[in-house]
Each structure stands twice: as C-alpha cells, then as structure tokens.
Amino acid sequence: MKDEDSKKPSQLVIVPRDSAAESKRARERRFTALYEEALAIEAEDAKKAGQIGFVAKWMVHATLPYVQPKNNPPAWGRNSGKVSLLIQPGHYMKRVETIVRGKPKITQEAVSIGYPYGAYPRLILAWIATEVAKTGDRELVLGNSLSEFMSNIGRDTVSGGSRGNLTLMRNQMQRLFAANIAVTSDPDAVAWQTDGFRIVDNANIEIWWNPHNPDQGSLWQSRLRLTERFHETLSKSPVPVDLRIVKALSRSAMAIDIYCWLTYRYAIMDKSTKIPWEALMLQFGSESSPHKFKENFLKNLRDVKEVYRDAKLDYDKSGILLLPSRPSVPKRIA
16 A cells, blocks of 8 residues: 555645745745735636737747856857757857057957846736737837836836846847747657747837836837847747736746746646656756756645646646646636
8 A cells, every 4th residue: 555655646735945045934925925926826727817919839849958058169059849949049149359569459359248047038928919919010109208118017126237137138138039039849840840930020128128227218218120030930829827826926037937837838738737857857847957957846836736726637646647637827818
C-alpha cells in the first residue's frame, strides 16, 4: 500500500515557497493580492469586465528569456518540439576613440542592445496583440505619457530613476523592438513554415517619453507601426487571455507564460495529458539544473492556480498531469 501511495500524483497545494527567497510578510501580501483578484475573477467573467486580451500563438509554444542570456551570445532560442524560437539582439554602431602613438584614432564597433527578457516584453506583446485584435491596425497609439502606458500594460505603480521600473520598461522596449525574431514550425514535418520578423517598422523611443517625468506628455501621442509580417502573426489565431490574471501575475515572467500556456492547452485538449518534466524544461527552462527548474516551475504554478482556479492538474516526479478544464477565456466568448 505504501508503494502504491507513493506513485499517486502530488497535490499542488503542498508546494512551499523558499523562505530564504521570500519573507513571510511578502508571501502574505502576494497571496492576499492574488486571492482578492481571484474573487473578482470569480464574480465577473473577463468579457463582462472588459478584460479579454490576447497573446500571439507562438508565445505559448516557445517563451522569451527570463534573464539576460549569459555572455550575450549572437543568437538565443528555445525548442518546444513543434515550434522553435530564435532571437538575435539588435545592434548599433558605436564610435570609439583611442590613442595610438600619441595620436587620437576614431574607429567604430557594433554593440549589442541586448535581449528582451523578463515580464515587460511579455506585457508589451500582450498589449500589442490585444490592440491589434481590437482595431486590426498596424499603427498603434501608445498613450500620452509613460505612466499612462505603464498602467495600460498592468503596472499601476511606477518609479523613476536609473533603477526604477519606468527606466527598466523603456530599456526592455528598446531591446524588444530592435530584436530579430524567427519562429519555425517542426522542420522535420512534411509541411513546415518559418516566420522571421521584427516587431516594428519604426519606433523612435528617444522622443516618446521622459522617464524622469513619467506624467509629462509628449507634444503628440506616441505611436508605433508594426511590421506587416509581425502583424500577420498576431492575426493567426491569437490566444485569448484574462488581462486581470496577466496583471496579477505580472511580477513573474514564468507565471505569465505558464498561465497563457495552460489556458491554451485547456482550450484544445479533450482528455487528460501528461507533460514530462524534460519537455517542460525545453519550453520554459533556463540555464538552471533540472531540480532547480522543477522547483521554480512549481512555485510559479502555485501562483497561477491562485488566480486561475478552474485549472485542474496534478504532478509527480515524472511530470505534470493536465486534467480537462475550462479555458480561462472560452473561445465562444473571445
């Protein structure tokens, strides 16, 4: 009997948070916020609340980096089995002045802008996909001020300065819009497809908003124009999401990814499905060890379950068992 019990899937509710990484008070505040959001979601569905949003379909198959890739490689990617994602950071030419034999010499070198990573690129892409679903336009209005745009993507609290979230968001926006992205379906399949694109045709970030004065508006509304190729990827069966849940999970990029992936999987599955840890690590993994990945995944999954209570699943040492559940935003509503 003991051996049989040990084979039963573990219940998600027993997964603890690392006390060394998160204080008791911080945990209480976080779970209180998630609980309050869960009550609001249960009281009113996303459509009635005007909170239906969208993410690009490729984002639920292959995720962006969670941290800046080590050593800033020339390319970075993920492969979920059916879809691969490859990102190349944007570059700019920098003037370099050196002294050679007592005389100044000016040369140029290509400098990487860096990879988009973390929660902000995901929040920005969700906002873009939602606006495209609403308007169908390639040209989008970002808003009159930086703080207004921060609120639009789910960040009501803003902070300035070199380490504030306004500066961080602006930097991630630069990285995202400068990057080259390629999404490729299974190359071994009979029919396969590659979509290579940049997010925007043009975006002059320097003239948008001043991070030192986030409430100061520009002389005209800030706009960006999406590339035709990227606009097409957003028009191909975008995945509906509840923006309240995305906002509630916005402190964790992995939690956002897990939520979007779960609601997509529940919308297309009709029977229980087992996902091995190895497959999950390919899709959501990082440079951490398998043990550390599993621990981090379960921590974030617990947060997702706090606000997406219709999600039914179990886990054991071999992987995650998804049980038939109601999508966060049913297709007939979206």
